[in-house]
Amino acid sequence: MMDxxxxxxxxxxxxxxxxxxxxxxxxxxxxxxxxxLSAFILLFTGILFAAALRPLIDRLSKRMPFxxxxxxxxxxxxxxxxxxxxxxxxxxxxEVERLxxxxxxxxxxxxxxxxxxxxFVKNDELTKQLAATLANTAGAAFSAxxxxxxxxxxxxxxxxxNVVIIFLLAIGWILASDDLARFVLxxxxxxARQDWKRALNNMAVRLSAYAxxxxxxxxxxxxxxxxxxxxxxxxxxxxxxxxxxxxxxxxLVGAVISGPIVLLVVLATSGWTKMLIVTAVFGxxxxxxxxxxxxxxxxxxxxxxxxxxIFSTVTGGLLLGIxxxxxxxxxxxxxxxxxxxxxxxxxxRANQIAPDADAGSEGTPIR
Numbered sequence: 001m002m003d004x005x006x007x008x009x010x011x012x013x014x015x016x017x018x019x020x021x022x023x024x025x026x027x028x029x030x031x032x033x034x035x036x037l038s039a040f041i042l043l044f045t046g047i048l049f050a051a052a053l054r055p056l057i058d059r060l061s062k063r064m065p066f067x068x069x070x071x072x073x074x075x076x077x078x079x080x081x082x083x084x085x086x087x088x089x090x091x092x093x094x095e096v097e098r099l100x101x102x103x104x105x106x107x108x109x110x111x112x113x114x115x116x117x118x119x120f121v122k123n124d125e126l127t128k129q130l131a132a133t134l135a136n137t138a139g140a141a142f143s144a145x146x147x148x149x150x151x152x153x154x155x156x157x158x159x160x161x162n163v164v165i166i167f168l169l170a171i172g173w174i175l176a177s178d179d180l181a182r183f184v185l186x187x188x189x190x191x192a193r194q195d196w197k198r199a200l201n202n203m204a205v206r207l208s209a210y211a212x213x214x215x216x217x218x219x220x221x222x223x224x225x226x227x228x229x230x231x232x233x234x235x236x237x238x239x240x241x242x243x244x245x246x247x248x249x250x251x252l253v254g255a256v257i258s259g260p261i262v263l264l265v266v267l268a269t270s271g272w273t274k275m276l277i278v279t280a281v282f283g284x285x286x287x288x289x290x291x292x293x294x295x296x297x298x299x300x301x302x303x304x305x306x307x308x309x310i311f312s313t314v315t316g317g318l319l320l321g322i323x324x325x326x327x328x329x330x331x332x333x334x335x336x337x338x339x340x341x342x343x344x345x346x347x348x349r350a351n352q353i354a355p356d357a358d359a360g361s362e363g364t365p366i367r
Contacts, residue, residue, distance in 0.1 A: 040327075041323045041326065042162060042165050042169065043169055044330070045166050046166045046167075046168075046172075046173055047170070048207055048214075049167075049170040050169075050173040051204060051208040051211050052215065053077065053174070054174065054204065054208055055208060056073055057069045057073050057174065060073060070171065070174055074167070074170075074171055088238070088242075092238060092239060095235075098235075098236075106265075106269060177204075181197075184196070185197055185200075195341060195342060196342065198341060199337050199341045202337045203333075203334050203337050206303075206333040206334065206337060207333070207334070210330045210333060214248070214249050214251075218248040218249060219245060220289070221244060221248050221286075222241045222244050222245025222246075225241050225244045225245075225262070225281075225285055226238055226241020226244070228281045228282075228285070229241065229266075229278065232274060234266055234269065234274060235269045235270070236269070240261070240262050244262065250317075250322070250325045250326055251309050252309055252310060253310075253313050253317065255286045255290075259282060259286075262278065262282060263275055263278065263279060263282070266278045303333075303336075304329065304332060308336070309329055312328040312329055312331065313325050313328045313329060315328065
């Protein structure tokens with residue numbers, strides 16, 4: 001009796017120590033991931049970039065050596081990127097320069113516009129305080145953006161450096177991914193290798209589809225928004241279109257971030273009338289995107305439900321910020337493949353039940 005009690009107490013202590021070790025390991029892992037988030041985002045972006053180009057490289061490798069296909073593909077991408085940069089960098093730089101110079105005046109104009117809104121609502125102290133709070137908040141946001149833009153050379157150098165790193169990581173991943181896949185498969189038992197091979201292939205297809213649809217979605221929404229702003233005569237239409245296109249990389253949530261940015265800039269530069277028109281135009285573009293484009297490209301190509309996309313994006317954003325929101329959907333796609341193709345079948349195999357087991361007859365396993 002006493003031995004059983006001692007054993008129970010020992011097991012209890014071991015259990016608590018094990019639980020504490022697990023939680024401590026999880027905290028350390030989270031701290032490491034959060035601390036190295038920038039490097040992780042660069043690596044994952046390079047992998048997505050490589051996954052987007054892999055189908056083209058595979059098709060070319062049927063007609064030429066694999067190394068030549070890689071060189072040709074990345075050379076073509078570099079040429080296209082250089083052409084786009086040659087076309088867009090000068091006007092974007094000019095718009096950024098004008099924005100930085102005019103920023104103090106826009107902050108003042110935004111304050112005046114929000115205070116002028118009191119004429120259309122009840123003119124009381126609460127409205128005045130609300131307008132002042134909104135103006136001060138927007139002014140602080142504009143000032144923070146301006147501080148980043150003032151470091152123009154450093155910002156450009158950092159961006160170019162990150163692009164070069166992503167480009168090199170993508171090339172490295174393309175060249176090493178096959179050997180890495182063979183190594184990963186070699187650590188699994190022979191009976192499980194085929195399942196893991198199919199899962200890895202499916203992961204590559206999902207990541208490739210994600211990268212392609214993110215680029216397509218960003219280009220479509222960015223061009224539609226920028227063109228609409230330009231037709232309405234809104235200043236900085238090209239810059240705002242690029243901002244909207246980049247934030248579309250965060251599925252479904254990017255519009256929540258880009259919308260206020262666009263509307264505040266329009267309000268500060270063009271007044272309430274154009275801001276209301278832009279609100280309607282931006283809403284139409286986003287409604288078309290969220291109800292026609294996004295369900296097709298995210299549901300059909302990625303096979304992810306709306307709930308999973310929202311949950312993963314919000315969770316990634318809360319845990320790791322903008323970078324986590326960007327990484328959340330492809331990470332969810334990879335985890336979904338592992339659960340559906342590896343974990344769930346293993347659980348079903350482990351719980352095979354013959355319907356007539358008590359009678360001693362063989363039945364069909366439940367799957």
